[in-house]
Amino acid sequence: MKILVTGSSGTIGTRLCEKLMAAGHEVFGADWKPNKWSVEVASRTVQVDLRDARATLDRLPRGMDLVIHLAANARVYDLVVNPAEAFDNMATVFNALEYARQTGVKKFMFASSREVYGNIEGLKHAEDEARIDECESPYAASKIAGEALCKSYDRCYGVRSVVFRFSNVYGMYDDSNRFVPIIIRQARANGPITLYDQDKTLDFTYIDDCVAGIMLAAEKFDACAGETINLAYGQGATLRQVCDEILRLTGSKSELSLQPTRKGEVRTYVADLTKAERLLGYRPQVDIKEGVRRSVEWYGAR
């Protein structure tokens, strides 16, 4: 297939492009930043600001079979500080869908987030439990808007879509302040570590499981078109557990500073993966212990 991946210089985009190319697909990337992780993905990437509707239409290659829209301002707390970034997310998904509609792409995938569930009661959440009333942050609002736009383009214009809800994807290609990479960096430097809400229980997803789920959906598109699907590991781990495992593996002497939760954050989430398994045969392979081990090894080699 000819596949356009937006956000191809990011964490999931880089890994997804690598795996799609290895599987024999013709892959094109779009991102406003150059790819710093992979020469091969960089060479397939058009540098473009997807907030710009004209540039998105004019500069991106035509004739795609599938668009996988990952591009976003993806750090939840950054968007609490600067909500204009949430508006930008809505513009990029709108422009990506318009690109699909106007160039005749019939298959579209959108990277949404477990943030759309907010802080609803209970730990494990199936897809139909998301409620707009629970929207916790501008980031979550931008994902809810993106999901709704996808559904509307599916119904009005025949751009068939699959919405994924990811959760705490980790493992490689991330030098941001996300939880796993930042704790590994600080632990290796024996520097102070700040844990906001150490009991927060989240569903950490090793990157290759997430990418495998997207690829299954690309293969079985007709079976999952129009659906919203959780892609995660399906078990919870507390921030403290993940941090302690990283400290153990790195032999770190870092001191912990424990702080309360921050505004806009979801405190507990574990994905119900029944639908992903039923529609895609999705079965994640890498538990948190093994995933953290691989991550410490990957970042340690850099």
Ligand SMILES: NC(=O)c1ccc[n+]([C@@H]2O[C@H](COP(=O)([O-])OP(=O)(O)OC[C@H]3O[C@@H](n4cnc5c(N)ncnc54)[C@H](O)[C@@H]3O)[C@@H](O)[C@H]2O)c1
């Ligand atoms: N990683 C996670 O844990 C996680 C969890 C839930 C949802 N998601 C979603 O999955 C997607 C991919 O996540 P990621 O971890 O790879 O994020 P990332 O930040 O590593 O990658 C996002 C990419 O989008 C690009 N981008 C942002 N705005 C752009 C614009 N206007 N024009 C062109 N490029 C732009 C960035 O440069 C970046 O390379 C995002 O939509 C994110 O919100 C990720």
